Amino acid sequence: MKKAEIRKKAYGLAVCLFAFLLSACSGLSVRNKQERTLFAMDTVMSLCIYGSSSDLDASETLIKSIEKQLSVTDSQSDIHKLNESGTFSVSSEVHELIEKALDMCEQTDGALDITIYPVVKAWGFTTGEYRIPESSELNGLLNMVDYSKVKLSEEKVVSLEKGMELDLGSVAKGYTGDRLMLLLKEQGVKSALVNLGGNVHTLGRKPDGSLWRIAIADPDDISSYLGYVEIEDKAVVTSGAYQRNFEESGKKYHHIIDPQTGYPASNGLKSVTVIGESGFECDALSTALFVMGLERSIDFCNNNDSIDAILVADDGTVYITKELENIFVIQNGASVKVILK
Ligand code: AMP
Numbered sequence: 080m081k082k083a084e085i086r087k088k089a090y091g092l093a094v095c096l097f098a099f100l101l102s103a104c105s106g107l108s109v110r111n112k113q114e115r116t117l118f119a120m121d122t123v124m125s126l127c128i129y130g131s132s133s134d135l136d137a138s139e140t141l142i143k144s145i146e147k148q149l150s151v152t153d154s155q156s157d158i159h160k161l162n163e164s165g166t167f168s169v170s171s172e173v174h175e176l177i178e179k180a181l182d183m184c185e186q187t188d189g190a191l192d193i194t195i196y197p198v199v200k201a202w203g204f205t206t207g208e209y210r211i212p213e214s215s216e217l218n219g220l221l222n223m224v225d226y227s228k229v230k231l232s233e234e235k236v237v238s239l240e241k242g243m244e245l246d247l248g249s250v251a252k253g254y255t256g257d258r259l260m261l262l263l264k265e266q267g268v269k270s271a272l273v274n275l276g277g278n279v280h281t282l283g284r285k286p287d288g289s290l291w292r293i294a295i296a297d298p299d300d301i302s303s304y305l306g307y308v309e310i311e312d313k314a315v316v317t318s319g320a321y322q323r324n325f326e327e328s329g330k331k332y333h334h335i336i337d338p339q340t341g342y343p344a345s346n347g348l349k350s351v352t353v354i355g356e357s358g359f360e361c362d363a364l365s366t367a368l369f370v371m372g373l374e375r376s377i378d379f380c381n382n383n384d385s386i387d388a389i390l391v392a393d394d395g396t397v398y399i400t401k402e403l404e405n406i407f408v409i410q411n412g413a414s415v416k417v418i419l420k
Pocket residue numbers: 190191192193194195199204246247248249250317318319322334335336337338362365366370
């Protein structure tokens with residue numbers, strides 16, 4: 080063999096070896112467990128990604144950028160600017176999100192109403208300066224709550240009537256989870272679990288091929304859990320009275336408001352967990368079903384194929400959709416009823 084040929088072969092081998100090592104390393108990094116906890120959207124979030132540390136960085140950047148657009152308190156956010164001026168040209172992402180959220184308000188007959196903000200603010204849930212508003216005050220504020228009056232233009236301009244204000248808190252985390260899953264998929268991640276303050280989103284399965292096991296909190300004792308579900312590529316979103324509340328004269332007041340009354344919803348449910356492929360839809364519906372209460376929620380679930388639900392009634396009975404019969408494993412011996420579907 081000529082010297083030049085040997086050099087060429089050796090070079091080729093070296094390139095192959097380098098490529099092999101590179102792919103082995105990136106293979107390793109794909110399987111590397113990367114974890115991070117952060118505080119955003121007024122809650123603690125934890126990310127567990129089988130990928131590289133840059134996947135964590137990109138995820139955190141995305142979460143912070145969505146928060147910056149949607150926050151009701153950040154004076155630089157699209158939503159804050161819209162609430163302040165009544166009309167604002169929002170980004171196309173925010174425009175699309177508002178459009179989708181309005182559609183969910185419609186589908187849930189106004190149980191979800193993203194114009195609830197004046198009432199949420201009056202109760203002090205935004206600032207933490209809690210108070211119980213007079214019913215006359217609530218009635219006045221409810222005049223400004225009506226999602227059907229939000230106007231969207233082709234040019235991405237959103238217009239509100241006088242006194243109206245938007246709050247996307249009921250869907251923001253679910254939407255963020257969907258965006259995160261898309262981002263991670265684009266980055267080649269095959270396996271991830273993120274918990275955005277009770278909104279759990281899963282990508283693929285665990286690296287060993289098994290399903291993700293997601294615990295469902297016991298609304299009476301959140302240090303323990305009611306049971307668990309095993310899933311892949313789905314979101315599990317819970318809304319409950321226990322998640323944010325304050326107590327006055329021995330009575331608890333929580334953050335999910337019934338747009339019919341202006342008071343914290345009290346329609347027979349302690350918590351609602353919604354499971355489905357769209358985190359946005361799960362988030363919107365967990366809030367809405369909580370407001371609808373037991374009977375309406377059962378009806379809604381029976382007419383909606385894209386989600387499954389676990390409803391915990393005030394008497395402790397757990398209602399689940401049929402699909403969950405073999406997926407939800409109850410832990411505390413509560414009585415479980417299957418909602419026909
Ligand atoms: P979630 O934790 O997803 O159930 O959403 C609750 C948050 O959504 C609250 O903290 C409020 O900011 C907002 N909210 C409360 N009640 C409603 C409602 N009926 N419709 C839409 N958003 C609501």
